């Protein structure tokens with residue numbers, strides 16, 4: 001079996017979620033990776049250390065920034081030549097935009113946002129959440145056409161880079177005529193913390209914070225443990241936080257290792273975005289708040305008292 | 321303009337999900353069905369565009385069994401001009417859905433713009449819009465939270481994660497997938513809901529659309545509910561002690577910090 005990993009990168013570095021893909025259980029499969037962009041040669045170093053047989057580089061000025069159209073065309077052409085059995089991408093904003101385009105162009109089967117992928121013994125199986133994490137289902141692939149699979153970030157651990165490994169690198173030429181869409185501008189985020197979709201720990205505040213200023217309590221705690229700041233929709237609607245922080249059905253879907261909900265009731269639409277977190281902590285004055293039904297650890301108390309103490313305790317621990 | 325909107329009918333988020341006995345799907349008997357939330361934004365955007373461009377027609381499409389008629393009627397009640405049901409099984413995969421929608425749009429006339437939701441909240445695949453665009457040979461802009469309509473082209477802002485925004489220009493016809501922030505969907509009035517009950521809903525069969533089971537690439541099976549949660553461990557004590565204990569748990573038991 002031949003597997004191709006799409007190595008997403010940004011500002012010259014491999015994305016964390018893409019590196020994780022190399023940690024999937026591949027069995028005896030022949031694993032290839034591809035990086036597309038402009039000036040991607042320096043990625044050969046770090047990619048070679050992740051243990052793939054072959055690395056393909058698609059270099060073109062037309063690929064300097066991602067657009068679904070140009071990357072779809074470039075990778076579509078390349079994948080047709082390589083003819084792998086499985087294409088893997090991370091379920092990041094880029095991967096989720098790209099994979100369905102590739103599936104359509106290549107007449108492939110598509111399974112997005114998978115939380116379990118096994119490629120052992122020539123058998124491909126995948127499992128994905130459905131109904132906003134209220135259940136999971138196995139994806140059965142019909143026939144043996146190409147399978148395009150995106151994997152939810154933090155599903156597997158990235159392998160340790162091994163400097164003694166080397167990789168065979170080939171340059172791939174593609175033709176990208178007649179691009180219809182044009183990327184005019186990128187307005188970079190002013191977020192100084194990790195994004196909620198990428199963070200290993202998220203500290204979320206709800207309506208009960210009462211003001212944008214009070215969110216500094218949440219921010220300070222988050223900073224003391226290197227966490228992202230999340231928000232309920234009620235806090236976003238009240239103008240306490242930007243929409244980018246919103247977790248839930250109409251916000252981001254997250255799966256961190258730890259999710260700490262402070263003054264969040266645990267409405268079903270909020271749970272839809274964080275239900276699959278590995279460990280859930282709830283801090284709430286109301287012992288009957290629904291969030292406690294999902295939480296692994298709980299503190300019944302006033303967040304204005306407890307959270308500053310948590311910041312202190314975390315800082316003390318860092319110092320010792 | 322000839323405006324199309326693709327809507328998917330999904331279980332309401334607040335519905336409890338029960339599995340079928342064979343575990344190859346969910347028990348649909350007690351489900352409350354709704355239009356997937358992002359698809360309501362897609363409908364709203366189409367209606368606003370028609371208000372700007374009075375000669376426009378808004379056609380709403382939904383692929384699915386008889387039950388999706390209710391959602392199509394709700395879209396008519398919101399203000400859509402026409403509704404068409406593509407008669408496909410409820411468990412059609414994104415390949416079948418995208419193919420049938422592309423075929424329907426091809427049949428129903430030259431589209432100027434096609435709106436979809438960012439993702440449907442049942443499968444959360446975020447796939448049909450992009451695939452549909454490939455089949456229609458149209459550009460596709462996903463996760464769009466604002467659109468500027470120009471002469472034969474649109475300029476969209478898309479949400480690329482972490483609060484960053486991309487500004488994309490695309491010529492029409494194009495497929496645009498709606499994200500939160502694009503607009504606030506209107507409510508259908510009670511009167512319009514009653515009026516919509518009498519409006520005709522056209523049906524296109526899978527055969528007419530040239531879509532068969534052979535187009536099915538995946539099928540979901542062996543559904544599982546999450547394992548029952550262990551009861552929450554409540555950390556007691558004064559705030560300082562609770563904090564110390566929780567930080568210890570994070571550091572030692574979970575090893576997250």
Ligand SMILES: Cc1cc2nc3c(=O)[nH]c(=O)nc-3n(C[C@H](O)[C@H](O)[C@H](O)COP(=O)(O)OP(=O)(O)OC[C@H]3O[C@@H](n4cnc5c(N)ncnc54)[C@H](O)[C@@H]3O)c2cc1C
Nearest residue numbers: 206207208232233234248249250251263264265269285303
């Ligand atoms: C279509 C739709 C989509 C939605 N999408 C989302 C979504 O994406 N994300 C989302 O979050 N919501 C979403 N919602 C809204 C959701 O239903 C809830 O209204 C929202 O999550 C509530 O936010 P909250 O928990 O901050 O506020 P509340 O529900 O008001 O809860 C506040 C909590 O804080 C506790 N509290 C108060 N004071 C303190 C204190 N001093 N210390 C500790 N605890 C305290 C209270 O006991 C309470 O449990 C959606 C709703 C709809 C209808």
Ligand SMILES: Nc1ncnc2c1ncn2[C@@H]1O[C@H](COP(=O)(O)O)[C@@H](O)[C@H]1O
Nearest residue numbers: 326327383436437439440445446447448
């Ligand atoms: N069966 C369907 N009928 C009509 N539109 C659909 C259907 N399935 C998906 N869509 C559209 O495609 C978008 C993305 O769906 P999905 O790929 O399932 O997450 C939805 O928000 C709808 O706009």
